[in-house]
Amino acid sequence: MASGLRCEYCGSTDTQRRGTRNGLLRIHCNGCLKNPTIPVPDVTDADLDFTPTKKKIDKLTRKKYHLITSAQNNTPIDKNVWRTILRMKEEMGASLYVLPTLYKNPTSRLDPQAEDDGVWYPAEVLPYLVEGDIRLHQHLRILGHVRIQATAASPLTGLEGISQSQSGIVGHAQIQMRVIATPQRSLPKTMITTGSVSQKNYSKTKAGIKADFHHSSGVVVVEIQDKGVFHMRSCVADSKGTICDLDKWYSTTGVKPTGRWPALIVGDEHALFADPSIKAATYTDKASMTALGRPKVIVRHDILDSYAVSHWHKHNVLTRYVKSQKGFDSLTQEMALTYKHVDETTPPNTQNFIVASNHDDHVWRWMNEVEWRNDLANAQVYHELWAEILAQAEWDPSYGAKDPESPFALWASKRMTSNTRFLKRDDVEIILGIIVSLHGDKGPNGARGSIVNLSKMGVKAVIGHTHTPGIEKGCYQVGVSTGTLSYARGSPSSWLPCNCVIQPNGKRQLVPIINGRYRA
DSSP states (O other): OOOOOOOOTOOOOOEEEEEEEEEEEEEEEEOOOOOOOETTTOOGGGOOOOOOOOHHHHHHTTSSSSEEEEETOOOOOOOHHHHHHHHHHHHHHHHEEEEEOOOOOTTTTOOOTTTTOOOOOGGGGGBBBBBSEEEEEETTEEEETTTTTTTTTTTTTTTTTTTTTTEEOOOOSSSEEEEEEEESSOOEEEEOOOSSSOOOOOOSSSSHHHHHHHHHHHEEEEEOOOSSSSSEEEEEOOOOOEEEETTEEEOSSSSOOOOOOHEEEEEEEGGGGGHHHHHHIIIISSTTTHHHHHOOOEEEOOOOGGGOOOOTTTTTEEEEEEEHHHHOOOHHHHHHHHHHEEEEEEOOEEEEEEOOHHHHHHHHHHHHHOGGOOOOOGHHHHHHHHHHHHHHHHTTTTEEEOOOOOOHHHHHHTTTOOOOEOOOOTTTOEEEEEEEEOOOOBBBOOBOOOHHHHHHTTSSSEEOOOOOEEEEETTTEEOBSSSGGGTTTHHHHOOOBBEEETTSSSSSEEOBBBTTBSSO
C-alpha cells in the first residue's frame, strides 16, 4: 500500500513505509528503488498495520492453493528463497501470505537496533504481509495475530488449544509440527509453523545462537480439496534456495521434476490391519505416492503387528476366544500375510528397509514366555523359530549373549521375493545425512523414546512408533497406515496417516493422507 510520502530523489509518491530509526522515517520508493529517510518524529511502529481488509481476505482465500511463510523485521530476505517461492506461487496459481514476526536484536550484524529504533520490513514482502486471524478453510486458520519470539525454543508450546478444533498455521523461522488429539470421530488437528524467507539475524546470546541453528527457510503449502478436506505440508529450502514439493523441484529459474525420491518412510503399517484407502494412496493407486516418486528405498515400521501372539491379549479371554474362532491366532498365517504385503507393495528397482520395531519384539517375548503346550496353534512355528535362533546363538565378550535376529526376519527373509533388508536394533542406516533406522520406541540410555528426546541427538532422523506425526527440530516422525487399533480406542486420538519423503535435495517432507488422498 502506497504511503503517499514523496521521495526526495525522484519526487514520486509511490512509496512505502519501512519503519523508524533514530527519529527518522525510512521509506522505499517504488519508482527509483531508493530508500530515503525523512524526519517524521511522530511516526510509531503502530503505523505498521498489516491486517488485511475483508475484500482482500476473500480474494486470497477463494483460491485452491496457498503458500504461507514468515519474515522477520529489520532483516533482509534470502533472495533465492524468495524468488523460488514466487516461482511456486506462479506455477500453482496460489495465494501468498507472509506473516510478520518481531524481534529486537541490538547485536545484529545486518541492522543493529537501539531501544528507540523502529520496525521495517523488506520492500519485496510488503505486498504480501498479512496478520490477523484468517480462516483459510472451515478446519484451518492462519494465526497471523500470534507473534512468537524469534528465539522461542519451542514456538508451538502453549498454543495447542488456541485454534479450538481447527488446525493452525503460525509464523516462525523454526519449523515445528504437532498433531493434537481430538475425539475419535474427528480428524486430529495439526499445528504447524511456517519457516521463514528472512536471512538469519539473531543476537549473540545462547537463545540467539540456538535460534540461528534451528532457523529454516521454507513455506507451508495448503491445498483445498473441498469444504471438508484440506491438505497441508511443509517445504524446506536448501542452501541454494531451491524447494522440493512432492514431485516438483522449484528454483529461481523454473521448475523441474524431482526425479526418484531417495526414500519414502511409511507410517507404521501393521499389515494385518492395513487400511485399504491408505494402502492405495501409498502403494497401489495409479497416482499413489510410490508411483509419483518411484522411491529408491521404502522404510517400513511395525510391519508385523504380532496380533496372533501379542502379550497384550494374555489376560483378555474374549479377544483370545475370537482370535481362535476366526483364525487370527496363527503366527504362521500372520507372518505370511505380512511378508506378502511387503512383496506386493514393493515397486520394481526399490529396496525395503524393515526397521526393528516394538511389535516385532512381541514375537520374541512370546517365545520366551509361552508354554508351547498351551498354544498348540503355534507349536510348530515356535519350535522352528527356536531351532534357528539357537543355531545362531553367539557370545560377545563385551556384553555377553548377543541379541538374536528378529524371529520374523529369520522366517520371512527365506520366503520373500522383494529386495528387502531387515535392520537390526544396533544398525545405523543413513540416507542423505538422515538416520532412518530408529523406530522411536527406545530413547537415549535405555529410556523410552520420544520425538523430543531423540531430537536432542543433534543429528537428523525420521522415526515412527507413536502413530502421531510431528516435527521437533531435527527429528521428523511419521504417522500410521491403519485405522484406530483396539488398544487406542475409547480416548481422544492424535493418530494420523502420514508418510515422510526424503527429497533429492536432502530435505524431508511429511505428507498426510486424508480420506485416502495425499493431495487435492
